Amino acid sequence: MTFAREFEAPPEVWGVGRVVVGHEIVPWPVSEADVVDETDIVEQHYRALGLGDDDLVLVVALLSQAIHAVPLEAGAGRVGALYSSADATRFDAFRTASLIRQLEAKVVIGVDAEIVTGLDDLARDLADVFGSVAAVVAADEVAYARLSDAALPTGRYLRLGPTSAVAVPGDDALTYDASRWQVEEEDGALVLTNLVERYTPCDRFPTGIRGGVPEPGRILLSP
Amino acid sequence: MTLDPTRRHFSPEIEAMPRAEIDALREEKLLGDLVPWSYERSGLIRETWDAAGVKPSDIQSMDDYHEKAPFIDKDAIRSYRDRHGDPYGGLLCLDPADPSMKGIFSAIFSTSGTTGDPTPAPYAGRGPSMLVREFWELGARPGDHFLHCLFTFRGPGIHDTIRGIGATPVFVDHQPGDVEQLFRFSRELRPTGWYTLSGPLIMMIEEAASRLGVDLDDVCSSYKGVIFAGEPLGPRARQRVEEWGLELFIQTSLGDVGAATECQEHDGCHMWEDCAYIECLDPEGTKPVAASERGELVSTTLVDKIAPLLRYRSDDLVRVSREECRCGRTHGRVWPLGRKGDELVVDGVSVLPGDVWGAVESIDETNGLFQLIRPAREVDTLRLRVGYSSEGRGGLPALRGRVEDAVEEAVGVRPEIDLVERDILLRQGPPHKIPRVTKA
Numbered sequence: 001m002t003f004a005r006e007f008e009a010p011p012e013v014w015g016v017g018r019v020v021v022g023h024e025i026v027p028w029p030v031s032e033a034d035v036v037d038e039t040d041i042v043e044q045h046y047r048a049l050g051l052g053d054d055d056l057v058l059v060v061a062l063l064s065q066a067i068h069a070v071p072l073e074a075g076a077g078r079v080g081a082l083y084s085s086a087d088a089t090r091f092d093a094f095r096t097a098s099l100i101r102q103l104e105a106k107v108v109i110g111v112d113a114e115i116v117t118g119l120d121d122l123a124r125d126l127a128d129v130f131g132s133v134a135a136v137v138a139a140d141e142v143a144y145a146r147l148s149d150a151a152l153p154t155g156r157y158l159r160l161g162p163t164s165a166v167a168v169p170g171d172d173a174l175t176y177d178a179s180r181w182q183v184e185e186e187d188g189a190l191v192l193t194n195l196v197e198r199y200t201p202c203d204r205f206p207t208g209i210r211g212g213v214p215e216p217g218r219i220l221l222s223p
Numbered sequence: 224m225t226l227d228p229t230r231r232h233f234s235p236e237i238e239a240m241p242r243a244e245i246d247a248l249r250e251e252k253l254l255g256d257l258v259p260w261s262y263e264r265s266g267l268i269r270e271t272w273d274a275a276g277v278k279p280s281d282i283q284s285m286d287d288y289h290e291k292a293p294f295i296d297k298d299a300i301r302s303y304r305d306r307h308g309d310p311y312g313g314l315l316c317l318d319p320a321d322p323s324m325k326g327i328f329s330a331i332f333s334t335s336g337t338t339g340d341p342t343p344a345p346y347a348g349r350g351p352s353m354l355v356r357e358f359w360e361l362g363a364r365p366g367d368h369f370l371h372c373l374f375t376f377r378g379p380g381i382h383d384t385i386r387g388i389g390a391t392p393v394f395v396d397h398q399p400g401d402v403e404q405l406f407r408f409s410r411e412l413r414p415t416g417w418y419t420l421s422g423p424l425i426m427m428i429e430e431a432a433s434r435l436g437v438d439l440d441d442v443c444s445s446y447k448g449v450i451f452a453g454e455p456l457g458p459r460a461r462q463r464v465e466e467w468g469l470e471l472f473i474q475t476s477l478g479d480v481g482a483a484t485e486c487q488e489h490d491g492c493h494m495w496e497d498c499a500y501i502e503c504l505d506p507e508g509t510k511p512v513a514a515s516e517r518g519e520l521v522s523t524t525l526v527d528k529i530a531p532l533l534r535y536r537s538d539d540l541v542r543v544s545r546e547e548c549r550c551g552r553t554h555g556r557v558w559p560l561g562r563k564g565d566e567l568v569v570d571g572v573s574v575l576p577g578d579v580w581g582a583v584e585s586i587d588e589t590n591g592l593f594q595l596i597r598p599a600r601e602v603d604t605l606r607l608r609v610g611y612s613s614e615g616r617g618g619l620p621a622l623r624g625r626v627e628d629a630v631e632e633a634v635g636v637r638p639e640i641d642l643v644e645r646d647i648l649l650r651q652g653p654p655h656k657i658p659r660v661t662k663a
Contacts, residue, residue, distance in 0.1 A: 010386050011389055014391075015371075016368070016391060016408070016412065018394070018404070027408070029391075056331070062375065062398075064394050064396045082328070084331040084332065087374050087375050089398060095333065102343055
């Protein structure tokens with residue numbers, strides 16, 4: 001007998017997350033199908049980053065970012081890898097450093113200014129902390145600049161509305177899934193439209209991100 | 224299958240299982256499965272049992288288990304980790320590289336790291352945990368929204384569990400910077416359950432509400448129950464939260480094999496005995512203490528086959544009762560009392576953090592934030608580091624004097640108080656707690 005043999009049918013809404021547009025927080029309900037769909041996209045990102053069988057990815061995120069973070073977690077299993085998690089906070093930077101060391105992470109995704117500042121607080125050298133990692137994927141420009149300056153193989157991770165885009169180290173352009181999302185430039189900023197069904201639809205949704213689309217599936221951020 | 228929202232318990236066939244069936248289930252799981260499984264696969268268990276000259280075949284009954292099974296503790300795990308370079312401390316029973324494990328062994332979470340390096344905790348699969356029983360007990364039901372206010376490093380089990388009762392998680396960070404969204408989502412989505420609240424979060428909520436002019440009665444009016452976890456709850460903090468209209472359900476750790484949570488009777492935290500076997504032993508020995516007497520919690524998992532703990536000495540001082548609860552649940556209850564390693568003996572007087580908690584908390588300027596300074600178990604002087612958010616009337620000397628008076632009245636020993644700005648203490652712990660005992 002297990003702890004609970006009977007379950008309610010899962011709720012229609014998998015969870016209420018959020019999308020951040022500039023300084024505005026937009027509540028964003030998603031369905032289970034949305035999460036699975038985004039996990040498919042993350043699987044592509046991970047393969048591009050070289051994550052594979054028996055590797056480990058460390059996902060650095062906040063719980064409030066769950067609609068983005070859970071696909072990052074579930075995507076690991078799609079490529080045969082394990083994942084571990086650390087909070088993207090200044091305080092929890094020690095966990096990022098500790099888990100990289102203990103678990104020999106191959107990819108770390110989601111490193112942001114909070115983590116970099118937290119490691120500074122601990123007087124930790126970025127090259128030491130991330131030196132063993134094959135790809136460090138930064139979630140904002142502050143972290144990207146600091147990690148690049150430390151000569152680390154630095155990629156970019158972008159929360160693009162409710163979906164995501166990733167640039168592998170050495171590539172300036174971020175890749176998104178053009179079969180599921182249409183990204184267009186409007187007055188120098190990116191707007192987003194869903195091409196497959198989503199619980200919360202986007203119709204030229206303003207992401208608040210400055211950039212352009214040199215070709216479908218690729219984004220270049222504006223400085 | 225649809226759950227009847229009026230049913231009293233989520234899993235009545237388990238939660239109200241007759242005691243004899245609980246005992247039989249425990250014996251079957253432990254002796255028939257967990258003991259041989261762990262000995263065969265866990266390096267630490269095998270090493271420990273071999274050193275004690277015990278084999279699984281020697282354990283034919285629960286009496287044998289009590290008599291012969293050796294203990295492990297956190298030091299043993301750390302020692303194995305350091306000696307073997309094994310981040311899992313010899314507990315991992317599965318090979319992540321084994322193709323048959325793909326999709327089963329999925330993640331590695333970690334402990335809070337309050338007192339050192341976070342310990343990796345392997346995790347298998349996904350799906351609801353036993354907390355479905357607690358979330359139901361709070362009063363949350365299918366179709367409700369449920370506030371999930373935690374961190375990422377404990378894994379996906381909680382939001383899967385919220386969905387396990389048919390509710391929808393609403394994600395909020397357990398961080399000062401997200402309290403405004405906590406207010407907003409509470410008002411807009413009217414969640415009925417909340418996991419979790421903590422002492423530091425209570426402080427953050429009070430401050431944000433005061434700064435923003437938010438009516439906490441309104442914010443909290445939809446909640447039927449809130450699980451409080453992380454560290455003990457002082458009487459003052461409880462009173463404040465209850466003034467907001469929240470019903471608190473205290474949760475405590477169950478020796479790293481699970482958690483125990485209060486029911487609506489609020490008379491002890493229910494430990495699920497189909498998932499864990501809990502002993503309450505003499506803290507300095509190996510024999511059980513009498514029912515409801517203070518002892519050390521020693522835990523054995525009955526469900527974790529990834530990294531099982533057998534006879535794990537938790538260092539937690541508790542009372543345990545297996546009397547049936549008024550709520551109708553038949554599983555035992557545990558009352559957390561403190562940590563064995565936290566005890567200070569000052570001039571022959573025993574002092575635990577819980578002994579001074581209410582006294583410090585009674586001084587508003589401290590927000591109940593303090594640390595006992597414990598360079599050794601036995602000391603000549605009781606020293607506390609106490610946080611303050613404002614100096615109050617009379618400045619710091621007067622504040623220090625009031626804290627000294629309150630602590631002396633509580634424990635009978637005049638303390639030395641080191642006052643520090645509150646944020647200095649808050650930065651020493653994860654969002655939901657701070658280390659309450661420190662060496663210096």
